[in-house]
Amino acid sequence: MIRILLLDDHAIVRSGYRRLVDAEPDMRVMAEAATVDEAYAAARDIALDVAMVDLSLRGASGIEAIRRILARAPGIRVLVLSMHDSPGFVTQAFRAGAVGYLTKSSDPGELIGAIRQVAGGRRVLSPDVAQALANAAIEKDDVLSRLTPREFEVLRMAASGESPPRIASQMHLSHKTVLNHLSAVRQKLDTESDFSLLRLAARHGLVELPTPSSLPC
Secondary structure: OEEEEEEOOOHHHHHHHHHHHHOOOOEEEEEEEOOHHHHHHHHHHOOOOEEEEOOOOOOOOHHHHHHHHHHHOOOOEEEEEEOOOOHHHHHHHHHHOOOEEEEOOOOHHHHHHHHHHHHOOOOEEOHHHHHHHHHHHHHOOOHHHHOOHHHHHHHHHHHOOOOHHHHHHHHOOOHHHHHHHHHHHHHHHOOOOHHHHHHHHHHOOOOOOOOHHHOOO
């Protein structure tokens, strides 16, 4: 039996995954989580084989969840299920310890097959993710690969408007450590201002900048 943790901050999404997974004779959802802290607690208290992790969570993201889950239970295999197919997210998820990455546009059969492959220790990529990585390699446009997973997470949260104290609280870090990470990010990405850092983050899919039509009149 493949014992599974679902981490997604939308209850209706988790419900859909649970119905799909529990219909299989060799799989069972053992725990659900909406936050990184809840996922960490489940990994601490329950025997699990696979964690299905969304990256877009409120507060700290799935990148931080992967790191914390595996720090507690290194034997768990992490399968990312995300709306993001940008190379930056994919690269950082694997660096954090994931062994599979599917976009949420993948069909149910592909997901079930990926769970079995990941449980067996095999690496899995959905076709759209593999194509995005190939394109980035050809165009040499994956500058976010210069960052560590923790630096990537600090950048994502800062670009989303979180303050350093809030980032420190969400990631269980000191305020000084967060500032050091932000300094390292600016240096590695060669950005001279917060605005240029925000533009780079938007270009690589970490955040969306408002368009003129979306601004209030």
